[in-house]
Structure formats: structure tokens, C-alpha cells
Amino acid sequence: MRRATWWNWLLCAPALVVLVVAASGPLVIVAVYSFLSPGNLGGVEWTFTTEAWFRVFFSRDMFEPDIVTWNDAHLVIFWRSVWLSLQTTVICALLGFPTAWFIATRRPGNRTLWLFLVTIPFWTNLLIRTFAVQEMIRNNGIVNTLLLKAGIIEAPIQMLYTDFAVLLGMAYVFLPLMVLPLYAAMERMDFRLVEASYDLYASRWASLWHVILPSVRPGLIAGSILVFIPAIGAYVTPRVLGGGRTMMLGNLIALQFGQGRNWPLGAALSMLLLIVVVAALVIYLRAVGQDRGPRRG
Amino acid sequence: MARRGFRVERLPGSAAIAMLTFVLLYVPIVILVVFSFNAGASQAQWEGFSLEWYAAAFGNRQVQEVSIRSLWLAAVAAGIATVLAVFAALGTTRVGRFPGQTLIYALINQPLMVPEIVTGIALLILVAAVKVQTGYTGMGYLVLAHTAFCIPFAYLPVRARLETLDPALEAAAADLYAGPFQAFRHVTLPLLVPGIVAGFMLGFVISLDTVVITEFVKSAGQDTLPTYMLGQLRRTTTPEMNAIATLFLLLSVLIVTAFFILTRVRGR
Numbered sequence: 001m002r003r004a005t006w007w008n009w010l011l012c013a014p015a016l017v018v019l020v021v022a023a024s025g026p027l028v029i030v031a032v033y034s035f036l037s038p039g040n041l042g043g044v045e046w047t048f049t050t051e052a053w054f055r056v057f058f059s060r061d062m063f064e065p066d067i068v069t070w071n072d073a074h075l076v077i078f079w080r081s082v083w084l085s086l087q088t089t090v091i092c093a094l095l096g097f098p099t100a101w102f103i104a105t106r107r108p109g110n111r112t113l114w115l116f117l118v119t120i121p122f123w124t125n126l127l128i129r130t131f132a133v134q135e136m137i138r139n140n141g142i143v144n145t146l147l148l149k150a151g152i153i154e155a156p157i158q159m160l161y162t163d164f165a166v167l168l169g170m171a172y173v174f175l176p177l178m179v180l181p182l183y184a185a186m187e188r189m190d191f192r193l194v195e196a197s198y199d200l201y202a203s204r205w206a207s208l209w210h211v212i213l214p215s216v217r218p219g220l221i222a223g224s225i226l227v228f229i230p231a232i233g234a235y236v237t238p239r240v241l242g243g244g245r246t247m248m249l250g251n252l253i254a255l256q257f258g259q260g261r262n263w264p265l266g267a268a269l270s271m272l273l274l275i276v277v278v279a280a281l282v283i284y285l286r287a288v289g290q291d292r293g294p295r296r297g
Numbered sequence: 298m299a300r301r302g303f304r305v306e307r308l309p310g311s312a313a314i315a316m317l318t319f320v321l322l323y324v325p326i327v328i329l330v331v332f333s334f335n336a337g338a339s340q341a342q343w344e345g346f347s348l349e350w351y352a353a354a355f356g357n358r359q360v361q362e363v364s365i366r367s368l369w370l371a372a373v374a375a376g377i378a379t380v381l382a383v384f385a386a387l388g389t390t391r392v393g394r395f396p397g398q399t400l401i402y403a404l405i406n407q408p409l410m411v412p413e414i415v416t417g418i419a420l421l422i423l424v425a426a427v428k429v430q431t432g433y434t435g436m437g438y439l440v441l442a443h444t445a446f447c448i449p450f451a452y453l454p455v456r457a458r459l460e461t462l463d464p465a466l467e468a469a470a471a472d473l474y475a476g477p478f479q480a481f482r483h484v485t486l487p488l489l490v491p492g493i494v495a496g497f498m499l500g501f502v503i504s505l506d507t508v509v510i511t512e513f514v515k516s517a518g519q520d521t522l523p524t525y526m527l528g529q530l531r532r533t534t535t536p537e538m539n540a541i542a543t544l545f546l547l548l549s550v551l552i553v554t555a556f557f558i559l560t561r562v563r564g565r
Binding site for chain 1: 307308309310311312313314315317318319321322323324325326328329332339340341342377378380381382384385387388389392395396397398401404405407408410411412413414415416417418419420421422423425441442444445446448452502505506508509513523526527530534538539542545546549550552553557561
């Protein structure tokens with residue numbers, strides 16, 4: 001058995017080396033960098049400080065460094081990221097649940113086709129899908145043009161570069177991530193349970209709430225996590241649809257490595273983002289662990 | 298309640314919402330594609346059919362250059378990732394639990410969990426340091442970054458395929474005096490091919506899609522198609538961008554369709 005273990009590790013070694021060098025290892029460097037001082041032109045000075053972590057939530061007066069206030073700009077961005085991601089998750093669940101249900105209740109032969117229709121956008125480029133939304137909601141885009149022609153509005157509605165645009169874009173690009181795990185859970189569901197609930201005079205609502213939802217809960221949680229995690233870490237969608245005014249955490253991080261030239265702050269913000277993601281994953285694992293149900297993702 | 302036509306799996310409104318979802322999923326893409334054929338420069342007013350924007354896209358030297366770079370990078374990264382993923386799948390499937398298995402799973406799946414922006418800036422820091430030390434500014438960084446990102450995607454189908462293989466086949470090969478290597482070469486590997494091809498295709502699509510990591514890892518003059526597009530989206534775009542996006546979309550759809558057929562039909 002010991003020899004077998006050695007052999008298994010050897011087979012995995014090449015992949016693990018690449019992953020450690022280009023994925024896990026760099027994260028450790030980020031953690032280290034978050035405790036260093038910023039260099040003048042980007043980069044870092046190798047002196048230990050917790051200043052970057054401090055600056056995530058607080059700011060100091062320019063002339064009197066002892067005067068400490070909340071860093072409102074960061075707090076606003078952090079809150080916006082969490083709030084938009086939660087809204088995205090809820091919208092995706094509200095649209096995704098009926099959609100997954102619809103697919104799961106087709107005849108088996110037809111399910112593959114419907115599922116395929118959900119999978120196609122999932123595997124097509126996120127940037128292209130974001131671009132498609134951008135084109136539609138521009139001031140001179142098709143939505144405003146049609147509304148103007150119909151006489152519903154008199155001047156174009158500014159949709160692009162607002163929180164609404166970011167929310168719309170994220171719900172659009174992440175929706176398949178909700179449908180697929182929900183479908184997987186529903187496909188495995190025992191429909192005799194639903195039948196039994198109706199036989200026991202449950203209303204549709206009662207049956208949905210007490211029978212269907214509990215049995216697809218793992219899928220719903222998995223879908224929510226799969227939507228929430230990329231949403232909270234989104235960079236492309238807020239950059240393309242939100243512009244400079246409606247930044248999210250991802251854009252704030254990128255800013256520190258660009259114009260901001262504050263790498264340690266960017267590193268600390270990245271760690272904060274990672275902590276949020278890990279917290280979401282822990283909640284997910286606990287929730288699914290309780291169910292002992294089928295799991296995915 | 299009248300029981301005529303009562304079906305337990307019916308939820309009122311679900312079909313309507315499902316149809317709405319499918320419409321919402323496809324309307325932006327369809328509009329994007331339609332206006333790539335527009336004769337005018339508008340994205341909202343149809344001015345007649347034309348292929349001029351495709352001609353413009355094909356004639357654009359920069360677009361040619363970034364497209365070739367993207368395809369090359371995707372092929373190389375997905376190729377390496379698939380080979381590594383096959384070894385890793387062989388090392389982690391059809392064995393009992395062994396020490397460190399959880400760690401291996403965590404490492405393999407880690408790129409799926411960590412937001413791309415975090416991986417991106419983490420690699421930016423690493424690459425900046427290595428560049429200073431070695432002076433190397435080639436495509437190696439992008440290949441490495443994309444390979445790591447493709448490994449979990451290439452691993453999944455290979456592993457799934459491996460799990461469905463009957464161990465008796467290898468036992469039979471051993472009974473016929475095949476050594477472990479011969480059994481692998483002539484029995485396991487041929488049976489794995491659909492999984493390997495599927496893994497490569499998935500990795501290829503993922504590499505083509507990757508924009509954030511590329512954006513932070515690339516050196517000057519190493520734009521890929523997605524980072525080129527991302528740069529262009531800052532200004533008002535012409536339907537030339539629609540044409541490029543449509544071709545890109547077509548490629549993804551073709552690969553995904555092939556992947557779907559491969560895993561659905563041959564996997565069963």
C-alpha cells in the first residue's frame with residue numbers, strides 16, 4: 001500500500017508542480033505582500049507593516065496621520081460588491097428554478113436539447129456576452145432606440161455605466177451556473193414524493209415548499225454558491241458595463257496594481273476577497289453536509 | 298379539484314418563466330450576430346445586409362495577430378494541461394484512499410474556486426519578480442498561467458471516463474501476459490481517448506475565454522483576442538467588433554457541440 005501511495009503522488013506530481021507554481025504558490029506571495037510597504041513606482045519595500053490591511057477599511061488624514069476615519073470609498077465598493085452579488089444570486093435563482101424545473105420535467109430525450117441550450121451560453125466567452133449586453137443598453141442601442149420609436153420615452157435612458165447595468169450583466173452571464181446544478185438535483189428527485197404530497201391534499205404551494213424545495217436544496221445551494229463566487233470576484237462585467245463610477249472589489253484590486261501603485265493594499269484587498277469566497281464555500285459545505293444529499297461543484 | 302389533466306410535475310408559470318429565460322439568454326447574442334451583418338455602423342438601425350465588417354475584421358492586421366496568438370496559446374496550454382491531467386487522473390482514480398488525497402483534490406480544484414482577478418494579480422506579482430531576475434519576457438508566462446488554469450477542466454472528463462472503465466479489462470490484459478505498460482498502452486489508453494479529447498476541448502475553450510488572467514500576465518505586445526476586445530470596448534465600437542465576436546462565438550459553439558456529442562454519445 002505504501003508503494004501505491006508513492007506511485008499515485010508521482011503520477012500527480014507534474015500537474016501539482018504546475019498548479020503550485022502558477023496557482024497556489026502565487027497566493028502565498030499575495031498574502032506576504034499584503035504585509036509589506038508600497039514601493040514608489042509599484043512593487044513593494046521589504047518592511048513589515050499592517051498598514052495595507054488598516055487601509056482596507058480606514059484612512060488617515062493626509063497631514064495628521066493620527067486622525068483616523070472610515071475609508072468610505074472602500075466601504076462603498078465593498079458593500080456594492082456584496083449587495084450586487086446577492087441580488088444577482090436571487091435573480092438567477094428566481095429565473096433558474098423554473099427553468100431547471102421545466103427542463104427536468106421534459107421527456108428524457110428532449111432534456112438533453114434544452115440542457116444544451118443552457119450550456120451553450122455557459123461555454124461561450126463571458127466577454128462576448130458582456131459585450132452583447134453593452135451593445136443593447138447603450139444610449140443609442142437597440143433597447144433605447146425601440147423605446148424611443150414606440151414613443152414610450154422621449155430621451156434615451158442612461159442604463160450603461162450604472163449599478164443596474166452591472167446587475168443585469170452579471171445575472172445574464174452567470175444564470176447558466178444556477179440552472180445546471182438545480183437541474184442535476186431535480187433530475188435525481190423522486191417525483192413520487194410530490195405525488196404523495198398531492199394525495200395527502202397538499203396545495204401546489206405547500207408541495208413546492210415542503211416537498212420539492214427540501215429535496216432540491218443541495219442543488220439550490222450549489223447554484224447560489226456557483227453564482228455568488230464569480231459575482232463577488234467579478235472584474236470584466238463591472239469594468240465593461242459599470243465604467244469607472246460603479247466599481248466592484250475586483251476593479252478596486254486591479255486599480256491598486258495600475259494607477260493606484262499600491263501593491264500591498266491590492267494584495268490585502270485580494271485576501272479580503274478570498275476570505276469572503278472561502279466563507280461562502282464553508283457555508284456551502286456545511287449546508288450540503290447537513291443534507292447528506294447528492295453534491296456537485 | 299378536477300383531476301383531468303392533472304400532472305404532478307407541473308408547476309404553474311414555470312414553463313412561461315423558462316421560455317422567458319431562454320429568450321433572455323439568446324436575445325443579446327442574436328442581436329450581436331444580426332448587427333454584424335449590418336450595412337451601416339449602427340447597432341440599432343438595420344440598414345441592409347453586408348459582409349463589409351467581416352472583410353474589415355479579416356483585413357485588420359492586429360486582429361489577425363491576436364487571433365493567431367489566442368489559438369496558439371489555447372492549443373499549447375490545453376495540450377500540456379491534458380497530458381498532466383491524464384497522469385493526475387490515473388493517480389487519483391480507481392485507488393483506495395491514500396494519504397494526501399484531499400490535498401491533491403484541493404490543489405487541482407483551487408483554480409476553480411479562487412476569483413480570476415486574485416489569480417491574475419498573484420501571477421502579476423510573481424511574473425514581475427521573475428522578469429526582474431531573469432529578463433525573460435516571452436510567452437512562457439502565459440503558457441504556464443493558462444496551463445494551470447486549464448488543468449481542472451481537462452481533469453474532469455478524463456477522470457469521469459476513467460471511472461466508467463471496467464477494471465476487469467486490465468485484469469484480462471494482465472492474464473494475457475501484458476505488462477502494466479502494455480496494458481495501459483493497448484487497453485486503458487485507447488478506451489480513455491474520448492475523455493482525453495473532451496478534456497482537451499474543454500481546456501481549449503477555457504483558455505480562449507480567459508481574459509482577466511491574461512490581462513495581468515501578458516507583457517507588452519502579447520494581447521490575445523479577449524484582451525484586445527476588452528481594450529476596444531472602452532470606446533464606441535463598430536460592427537467590426539460584432540463580426541469578430543460572432544466568429545469567436547461560432548468557434549466556441551462548434552467546440553462545445555463536439556464536446557457534448559462526444560461525452561453524451563460515446564460516454565454512454
